[in-house]
Amino acid sequence: MSNLPKGGSFLFSQTNPQDIFTPEDFSLEHKMIYRTAAGFVTDKVLTQMDELEAKKEGLIRELLEAAGELGLNGADISDEYGGMEMDKISTTIIAECMGRSGSFAMTQGGQTGIGSMPIVMFGTHEQKKKYLPGIASGKKVGAYALTEPGAGSDALSAKTRAELSSDGKYYVLNGTKQFITNSAMGDIFIVYAKIDGDKFTAFIVDGNSEGLTTGAEEKKMGIKGSSTRSVILEDVKVPAQNLLYEIGKGHVVAFNILNLGRYKLAANSVGNAKYALELAATYANERKQFGTPIAEFGLIKEKLATMAIKIYVTESMVYRTGGLLENMMNSLDTSGEDGGQVAAKGIEEYALECSMNKVFATEALAYAVDEGVQIHGGYGFSAEYTIERLYRDARIYRIFEGTNEINRTIIPVTLMRREAKGDLPLIEQITKLHEKIAGGNILREGEEGLVQAAKDIFLLTMGAGIQKYGKNLPKHQEIIGSLADLAIQAFAMESAWLRAQKAVVNQGEANARLKLNMAMAYINSTIGILEYTARETLTALAEGEQLTYLLENLKKITHFSIRNTVALRQEIAFAISKVGKYIV
Incomplete structure (x- = not known):
């Protein structure tokens, strides 16, 4: 475990692109699981969506048992208790594929996540033996x-x-x-x-x-x-x-389970957003106005491209985090009776990343379904079109597993707690940043420079918050919320860029072109927003000469030029329209 990156440490260090997991790293087994899970959703769930929405008697149990026969309910359960005990990438793949299944994703997620993981991680051998086989098979329903x-x-x-x-x-x-x-x-x-x-x-x-x-x-x-x-x-x-588990330790069970729940909900969001883009791109290709498919209109291209970019960034974050979780599991000895608790403790290391994934992914999904409806025009408001259901279904994602507001507060607070325990060098890095700024303007070259700028923007603003409020900073939620957004975007930008750079090395620049375009478009269109967020937040934290000093420092670390993102999005939109779905 000592060789693994600490949760939140990405803010203070450089990551080698080859060290992150990406969807391009799927093994043959991962691809098989993807086909199995996606096939189940397409063949068994989507074909019966009307009956499912109408709560047809017995259908939920029928679908859960069908999922159980394919091993989709027991991915996190040991084979000793009737499960498949898959790796974290496989469980992420299943969660992503289930994202397309609408309300069944909630049923199956409740079954395989919060409804069973407390027993998997904290149950006794007798409890596991009694309850887990039924959950894995789908013959018993968990809540x-x-x-x-x-x-x-x-x-x-x-x-x-x-x-x-x-x-x-x-x-x-x-x-x-x-x-x-x-x-x-x-x-x-x-x-x-x-x-x-x-x-x-x-x-x-x-x-x-x-x-x-x-x-x-x-x-x-x-x-x-x-x-x-x-x-x-x-x-x-x-x-x-x-x-x-233990008397008085219910919060340990609850909070550890929520970490995984948040992460899996992010994976659900990836699958759901891809479905929304597929529906929107297909409709945009078929729908003609003034004799031209609307997919060829500039503002529709912009929507399709931005949907795809947000999905790419989310997917990069989710599978990067999945790789962290899998490496953590591989570093632990979970063979003892307390193996589940050991695993829970290991996963807790990345609680901060789980919250980041949950917030970013559910808000990316919200964008995708909203623009999906917009591209459909008046038809998007009709229940005859699937995008209408996706729009309604997606709204709960920002509330489930801890609201996005709660998850935002978790991020800076977790960083402060880990700094206080000596686990993360937050104050040390803030001090080093000020020393670097004292040397003059810092020229940011290329996307890698902009990613570092995002991290520095966070550190500068976080330092100002700690200087003003100290340990009472968590009480000021407007500030905490902005700090969380800065940290989330730094992780998002870096994840997208690292994935693209890894693809360039492994696949060649020509084959990685679309990934590069998506990463560049996202980073360049986001950095200015982060600068504004920091400026607004610093203005709330200081005044007079102190504010002037902070804003001058902000200017020094955001000395950059950006690319032509309109051209990048046009190229991305062309690629998406050509195949009628998400592609990288």
């Missing part, structure tokens, strides 16, 4: 009951209570959970409750337990095919052996 009506993002303020019986054989649970995916058909619920009113703890609760009932289906904007209900617990008796 995750954390959210409560009054708690929302503040999960630890939950009011659900658990009281130990006088004979110590079971806990009695009382409370209400809200917005619980898979609740209508849930066989296994991961429920969080406070023992004695204060010890936040996780439990495995059987769906047929006496006293466990569900409310009516929520009438949702999107993902209509998935079940979302409240779960009511009235004197539900849970065997003591179904307590998950």
